[in-house]
Amino acid sequence: MNVTIRRASEGDAGDIANLFDDYREFFGEPSDLPLARDFIAGRLHRTESVIFFAQTPKERCVGFAQLYPSFSSVSAGRVWILNDLFVTESARGMGIGTKLLGEIKAFGSDSNAKSILVETTSSNTGAQKLYETTGYQEVSDRIFYEQVISDYKD
Helix, strand or coil: CCCEEEECCHHHHHHHHHHHHHHHHHCCCCCCHHHHHHHHHHHHHCCCCEEEEEECCCCCEEEEEEEEEEEECCCCEEEEEEEEEEECHHHCCCCHHHHHHHHHHHHHHHCCCCEEEECCCCCCHHHHHHHHHCCCCCCCCCCCCCCCCCCCCC
């Protein structure tokens, strides 16, 4: 499949929101397209995230990746958190995830980042394989914790 990867602007929020809604459903959340659209539009409007998306020649959005900025105090440098990566089921296995990760790596380099961090569920072996085959390394000496504060909605 011939796809183009490009960085999203505010005008792309609607197309990406459809995929974002599918992504949330993949992880067990109920479909809520208005919430997805508002969330993506908010991130892009306030430049709180960087989103890359894959588009077919007929302008169909088939994949996206969303990065959030952070910093590492220990390495005293910029870090990007790859929070979301999703390719629509009909386009999986065609190298779109690899292309998105390649664009992210170039973006990380251009923005002088020290690293790109990503986490995935232990059952998502497809994502694990993708990350490992594109140069990501498992960090075995780290444990992630979470404390839920509220059901905050943007």
